[in-house]
Amino acid sequence: MKIAIHNLNFSYNGSRVLENVSNCIEKGDFVTLVGPNGSGKSTLIKCMAGILKTKNGTVRIENRKIESVLPADLAKQMAYVPQSEHRTPVFTVFDQVLLGRKPYFNWRPGKRDLAVTSRVLRDLRLEHIAMNDVHRLSGGQRQAVIIARALAQEPDILLLDEPTSNLDMKHQIEILEILKSLAQNGVTIIIALHDINMAIRYANRIIMLKRGRVFTAGGREIITVENLENLYEVKVSIVKQGEHQFVIPCGHRNETEK
């Protein structure tokens, strides 16, 4: 499903966080949003998810403004994975994932909701912990459950805000591999990531944000020393190994110049 952002602006208490952000993301794209802290990645994700509303600029899904779509219908097309859940409710894994079916039912889940939940748990290989308390899980398992909950919404677009920030390398790769296979099946993935190397490795499109504006956007060709140094204001070098390239931070820009 295609998502188009046009001249999006957003302010928190008068302070501008997003400024004239525009981009068009196609079905099945794996897009990473990268940029320094405070560059507006999370805000952009929340605006796209319809959690934050703005009067300046538009977000369209298949040419329909998201404001014109009923919230429950929007939730069937688009799922949001928050940055972190400080207060995870004391649910079983099954109930947590079943919560993702809420847009499809009113007062209690139906047979299809239960069936989809079971299928998602199996697909993500979480069936052995289905009846466990979410609090008893490791950080990686908990994050996988939150992604499973989003997948239970059967979305065409998945918006993820730093879903791997608290995970070790193994779990980061596991989560990103799941997302990659979803993208290959036509789900549009838009993910805010701090780890630039993971962003390069998995994305087919990268949007670099700086101080609320799109610094540059495109395929892997935009990963250049010049772009990254201007984006993060640090010295970097890029090392190529086979078909992969890796970014190595080399210290503060001014410090290195001295």
Added chain:
Amino acid sequence: MIMPERILEQYKQHLKRGVRFIASVSMILLTVVSVSIVVGSAEVGFVELYQLLTGKGTAFSAQIVYQIRLPRIIGGMLAGTALATSGAVVQSLLRNPLASPFTLGISGASAFGAAFAIIVLGAGSTYESSNDASAIDNPYLVTSSAFLWSILSVAVIILVSKLRDTLPETIVLAGIAVSTLFGAGISAMQYFADDIQLASIVFWTFGDLGRATWEYVMILGISLVPIMIFFHYQTWNYKSLRAGDEYAKSLGIKIDWVRLSGMLAASLATAIVVSFFGVIAFVGLVVPHIVRKMIGGDDPMTLPASAVFGGMFLVGSDTLARTVISPVMLPVGILTSFIGAPLFLFLLLKNTHKAYWS
């Protein structure tokens, strides 16, 4: 690999655990009700009760059972159910384990309303009964005043949260402010009251199911049942809010409406109970925690289980209150805390490995 059907089967088994808990508590409730009918200062044995049910009972036992004990028991069940369910809902909505409709100042406002009726509107204190140092000679005026003031307190809290934001923190803080304000109001009323008026106010603030009549039970039932059905219908919306406002919004849930309507319904239910029976502490705060400790934190069965447990707990406490130092009947509001606090402490110490709140 476990097949989806097998996962579903495991989930159904898991749900049955909650159903079994509700069934067990219902059995205890039935036992408590049976005992409650026969025990008390007037002797009505099981044999007499059987005779009564088969149409062979005496007029005296019919009077005791049908006019005094049954309205008291059914009123207690309804009140306990309403208080416990409202407490569970408010705790979920505000994501605060210390929240209950009482935290929002409803009991304070209600007690102030009763004091206002007794002192300013002259609804009590002029009559002295043989049993009580003082009594209320116009209970309907006291009840109406208590109800209106508690609704006013709810309106103030909802207005403040609408003008500012509907964040749980704002609602809790507004509730504490309103509660303190009415606490000061009660103190002022008591300061200006004469001895008999003061005794009437104190007597009213002790929660007591002895005020129940069939008329009260009818009004309670008609007003509380729709609220309980509403809560049941909203269960999954409340569960979504427990996962965070932003996430709930992303599911298409109108979080402000869900939170405010839930708060209003919980406050209404509590205001109705408090205005009829006085302040019955503890049930709304601790029964949901006891249930969560027993069946798991945010189990889908938490609300119905709290409802049944609340009814059982209040009727059980009242039965004990009527009999523990018979023929003197203690107000149930005193007993609920005496029973509930040790029970809850015991449960807190037991199963410490099991998370039930976050």
